[in-house]
Amino acid sequence: MKKKTLVNKIHKIYVILLFLFFYAPVAVMVVFSFNTSKANVVWQGFTTKWYSKLMGDSELWKIFGTTILIAVLTTVFATLIGTMGAIGYKKSKSRFAKLITNSVYFPIVIPEIVLAVAMFMIFNTAGISLGVPIIVIGNTTICLPYVYITVKSRLVGMDPSIEEASLDLGADRVYTLFHVTIPQIMPGIISGAFMAFSLSLDELIVTSFLADAGTTTLPMKVYSMMKKGVSPEINALTTIIFAVSILGVAAYLIFDAVKTHQDAKAKHKLVDL
Template identity: 40%
Template sequence: MAQNKRRKKRKVFSPIYLTLVLIILYLPILMVIIYSFNSGRTIGSWQGFTTSWYSRLFSNALMADALKNSLILAVVSALLAGGVGTLGAIGLARSHLKFGGTVETLATLPMMIPELVLGMAYLSVFTAVGFKLGMGALILTHTTFCIPYVFINVKSRLIGMDPALSEAARDLGANPMRVLKDITLPLVFPAVLSGMMLSAAMSLDDVVISFFVTSAETTTLPLKVYTGLRSGGTPEINALSTLMLGVIFICVALSQFLTAKSNAKLK
């Protein structure tokens, strides 16, 4: 009897708890989206629906330049991270190193180190070697912290692969390169794309590391949002934030879809 009462309480309180958590998580985001269509300039006072802030945003040359920089940075970083992370995961899986666990930890370490520490470290290195801050420095730093996302994705897919496939190919006379090209890469490719989508999302979202290694001539959308909010915030910032949320949501959704597709292929 007492157990049935506890179950009934759980059934009542579980949806309430879940609803409260979702409200806490997504209400601030929803407010930004709603007020990006507000004709007034102040948050908290709804004065009518408009899309004029989006029009102004697209006609702003500085915003357009920041958008171009962010897209170039996200695409190049994701491609480089995809190549390095994939080769690293495959190499580690095939090598059977005695200290493979240590190597794997080191490969994923950049995603565990605080961004503030990483940004300061990159700035120190670039200053010490005389490397010019700007797009080149941004690409190097973003590639570095994006590699673990691809590495983890591909490594998990490799663990789920049936080793009999590669063994059968080798028994039939295929060399290691042929096995890699015809068996391994096609099977892990959805995981590679998933990791790259996630990397692009992380690149588009980064503020702290970019703040340390960017230059006055090379600004990104997240930095534009940050500086705009520091100066008091404008409705254009709400519109820009909404667009960024949309792009990041698409990248994460594609990542999840490709991960599910990769899992289904291995079953």
């Protein structure tokens, strides 16, 4: 009994230390973004002037708009392609389906620097101008596997009898897809979309290789500022990026909670009938 209690205590301490390792630096970054001193060593007082300075920077707003545009477009394309790919894999009976689905995982296992150089060489050799559209293609390539995996896992857990019942009742395959299959896997689609948005939002390596001289994203801006040393402006900027990501996660959690509640109510109604 004592041995089990000791193991539980060690496990709790390990979890706490793990959380501190991951989140303590983020907490320090957020706190020092409100520091009056430009030094990140000593706390001298509370201020919001660094945020005011960033908000008044027209160039930064342009960079922020570019970053959000790239993230949104990447999310749309990665979600559409990843969802269609996962559904196609489930429906396909081809012996090459397994080979094709394994190739989707390549962007996850291949180092990003390798992907970035390869894509740069392809577009450069083809004479295609770099910029936002090419960055979206590159980011979509990276984010696609994550959408595919989340949607595919949702499809695997889906009861096939639901689709069969729809077809038996006279619905065609298109109607069944949009009114039965997609609503069932929507939580997986939303999860993949938020993951794609988050990954695209902080993508640096591929974006740096595929950006032209007039295109800058927030991660690229932070990296260029870091070369001059860590400052409260950097802390404030990264805190804003962090806040955007947190808002995205919060939106998903709210959506998931509402969806779960609606599904539970629907099941209760069916039971009552």
